[in-house]
Amino acid sequence: MTALVLLVVAAPVCFYVAFSDLRSMRIPNWTVVMLFVLFAIFGPVLMPLPEYGWQLLHMPILLILGMVVNAVGLAGAGDAKFLAAAGPYLWVADLQVLIVIFAASLSAAYLSHRLAKYTALRALAPHWQSWSAGRKFPMGLPLAGTLVIYLALGAF
Template identity: 50%
Template structure:
């Protein structure tokens, strides 16, 4: 992995709870809240200058801007929700570009698992543990992507903490 282990160790205690909160709020309210996304981005903005050389820090921040612009276009086209686009933008600076292939594979696995778990829980008595969650009542193509996006970033940072450069 290209993300330095030191970077992952420093950001993980702050970002991990936020990633889990993203999964929870998307399951319960079908929303990824702005304060959570801002907090995720803020952790990088605050800690990044201490963890990266300045030029590398600026490149990582540029990833945030690029992903946000692409996310806005995809949201306008109806491809993804606004919260998903904002989360992806806030998560982008944490990802080392050479790890993008690994991240996509990790996301695919987490998405399949999240989808299966959600659909199974939705049609079994498990959903009675949280009967008011909005994600149980969605129809059609709606799925709480934060349930996959949050854990993907969390797992990526955990893997980088152990196997990072």
């Protein structure tokens, strides 16, 4: 039940994050704040307070990790902030499953983005900045996809 409720509240934000990153190569700060606020509102209702506290601890840990990854140039700042805001939604015990979901999501996102970029599908959204971002890739797409798939698997 917890995963289902979190899926319902987080999925619209995740879809917007993916769209925004594809369109403008940016993850707006308000979406990251919204994702965290939704967990802050629904988390205490859905889980015991000690568990909720442990889940909240994921955010600063992932934010620090994301800052390091951003500092060495492996990801954008928006990606790091999104990962931190998504942290409370993720259970540490599911780390192996998360890695598999992320790998599949990243592969599918990259392949489908590049396929669309070099085919007539690009005409459906000709002004997206992600088409001409060179080697940069809109990581908001696989990150948001990973969170949605993870919560959906937990819910169903």
